[in-house]
Amino acid sequence: xxxxxxxxxxxxxxxxxxxxxxxxxxxxxxxxGLLGASAKLSKNxxxxxxxxxxxxxxxxxxxxxLMLLIFYSLQIWLxxxxxxxxxxxxxxxxxxxxxxxxxxxxxxxxxxxxxxxETFRGAFQSVxxxxxxxxxxxxxRPLLVFRRILFPQMxxxxxxxxxxxxxxxxxxxxxVSIIGLSDxxxxxxxxxxxxFRGFYFLxxxxxxxxxxxxxxxxxxxxxxxxxxxxxxxxxI
Amino acid sequence: xxxxxxxxxxxxxxxxxxxxxxxxxTLWLLVLACCIGxxxxxxxxxxxxxxxxxxxFPVWVFTFLFRGTPLYVQLLLIYSGIYGLxxxxxxxxxxxxxxxxxxxxxxxxxxxxxxxxxxxxxxAIKETSHxxxxxxxxxxxxxxxxxxxxxIPSALRRALPVYSNEVILMLHxxxxxxxxxxxxxxxxxxxxxxxxxxxxxxxxxxAVIYLCVSFALIFGFRRAERHFLAFLxx
Numbered sequence: 142x143x144x145x146x147x148x149x150x151x152x153x154x155x156x157x158x159x160x161x162x163x164x165x166x167x168x169x170x171x172x173x174g175l176l177g178a179s180a181k182l183s184k185n186x187x188x189x190x191x192x193x194x195x196x197x198x199x200x201x202x203x204x205x206x207l208m209l210l211i212f213y214s215l216q217i218w219l220x221x222x223x224x225x226x227x228x229x230x231x232x233x234x235x236x237x238x239x240x241x242x243x244x245x246x247x248x249x250x251x252x253x254x255x256x257x258x259e260t261f262r263g264a265f266q267s268v269x270x271x272x273x274x275x276x277x278x279x280x281x282r283p284l285l286v287f288r289r290i291l292f293p294q295m296x297x298x299x300x301x302x303x304x305x306x307x308x309x310x311x312x313x314x315x316x317v318s319i320i321g322l323s324d325x326x327x328x329x330x331x332x333x334x335x336x337f338r339g340f341y342f343l344x345x346x347x348x349x350x351x352x353x354x355x356x357x358x359x360x361x362x363x364x365x366x367x368x369x370x371x372x373x374x375x376x377i
Numbered sequence: 378x379x380x381x382x383x384x385x386x387x388x389x390x391x392x393x394x395x396x397x398x399x400x401x402x403t404l405w406l407l408v409l410a411c412c413i414g415x416x417x418x419x420x421x422x423x424x425x426x427x428x429x430x431x432x433x434f435p436v437w438v439f440t441f442l443f444r445g446t447p448l449y450v451q452l453l454l455i456y457s458g459i460y461g462l463x464x465x466x467x468x469x470x471x472x473x474x475x476x477x478x479x480x481x482x483x484x485x486x487x488x489x490x491x492x493x494x495x496x497x498x499x500x501a502i503k504e505t506s507h508x509x510x511x512x513x514x515x516x517x518x519x520x521x522x523x524x525x526x527x528x529i530p531s532a533l534r535r536a537l538p539v540y541s542n543e544v545i546l547m548l549h550x551x552x553x554x555x556x557x558x559x560x561x562x563x564x565x566x567x568x569x570x571x572x573x574x575x576x577x578x579x580x581x582x583x584a585v586i587y588l589c590v591s592f593a594l595i596f597g598f599r600r601a602e603r604h605f606l607a608f609l610x611x
Contacts, residue, residue: 201591202584203549206563210584213576315447319556326450333458340458347446347454354445 148332148342155328156349162245162324163311169250170310174257181262192258199255205316211248212320215239241322249313256306264299265291297368304361311353325349381578385569389562389586399562400586406479406551406561410486411544417491422498422532423524436495443492448550451489456481456557478557486554490547497543501536502528534605541598545591552587562586 145152180192199207216239268291276286318327329346333339389399397405425436443451459465460475474480505528513523555564566583570576603610 198588201588203552203563203587205549205552206566206580206584206587209563209567209570210576210580213570213580217576312447315449316553319449326447326453330453333461337461339461340454343450343454343458346450347442350447350450351442351445 145345146332146336146338148328148335151328152325152332152345152349155323155325158242158322159311159314159324159326159349160353162242162249162314162317162322163307165246166249166253166310166314167307169246170253170257170306173250173254174261177254177258178261178265181258182265196255196258199252200259204249204252204313205319207252208245208248208316208320211251212241212244215244215247241317241320245314245317245320245322249310249317253306253310253313256309257303260299260302260306261295263302264295267298268294293368297372300361300365300368304357307357307361308354311357312350315350381569381573381575381582384572385565385579385582389565389582397560399560399565399583400590402554402559402564403548403551403561403587403590406483406486406554406559407544407548409483410490410547410551413483413487414490414494414547417487418494418498419529421491421495422502425495425499426502440492440495443489444496448485448489449553449556452482452485452553452557455485478559479554482554482557482559486547486550489550490543493543493546494540497536497539498532501532501539504535505532537598537602537605541595541602544598545594548587548590548594 177192177195180188181196183189219239272290272294273286276290281289314324315326318324318330326346329342330339333342336342421436421439424432425440427433455475456478459481465471465475509527509531510523513527518526551561552563554561555567558564562583566579569579569582573579
């Protein structure tokens, strides 16, 4: 269908890297978001303070700045840490190299965890208090309350926000090519530079992202339908 | 840290007479992109709500394309992609325009924020309460007068909270300009990093500046909301 000038496998591999990176960052930020939202709603003042500082700073600073900051500093910190470990026990020579994919996942997960925290905080608060009290009075332990009552209902309120965040993460993965990950943008860029058809190959990168957006829209619609089971809608 | 501030503080913040500072460049990019995007979005939002498919469909395609792809790809397309095209090279005015990195950057930012703003405004226009429109019709207003006096003012007011988010996101997106060699705050930070090999200090200085600008914008929009949405205050 498209004339890829032999760069098809590279672009395909780049697309897979993009998907891998965004799904992994989604999982990391999802878990961080759950933790952050629980911290923000907890009775402990220190926890609330930490969560508030986290979300305020992360959401106030551009993601590219944070990405460069974390990506370059993380390796230095790790090196310092392993140096310190090595001085403690000089028999081993420990090295923890960080590849761009891992640091990309850590960075994106850390950044978007803050956005997920806000989404989940709103959703947690939308679940009626009486249901949680009823669950407790049934003798459920906190984890069981979370799994059976809070989480399934919270997801319904959180889904639109989650969908938004997912689309933003998907598009933010393009930034990771700046710090050297060979994702779809990098692959099409090098293909364009080699063949002098930059415009054409970048359009293909755009098409890949559009395709991923359309697919994720479909998946979101299905998920929304799943979590909306048993909800009565006002008929207009 | 102190050494970087001494060496690069001027480049980050102040203006030394002949080279524009990072902060000024970032703000200039933000203002240009938001102004052009706003002027683009207002007519497009009205067109987006039209009943004629020939009118709303092209607008939908525009917003879909620009919201479905990363800004970085759009910037690369406009900055390096278009300039590589044969006919752009051969047409003098186009060649002149696309050779300047800042023109390409502002163009891509404005189109991107224009697409998002179009959807924000279109949503707000769609939510205009039908009573207001009925009343305006009953007063005998023409379509134009109705849009100018009733729909646009109230829709813009209602869109303000969401629009302020979009402006903050645009501020964050201006960091991409440094990949197109535009000397904004992040470019200065990157220079400081490559000169000192101290990533944490150089980039966290940039982060602090961006944080301050974000807070200033949030404060300004809160004031604006209190002024324009005063009738919604409890």
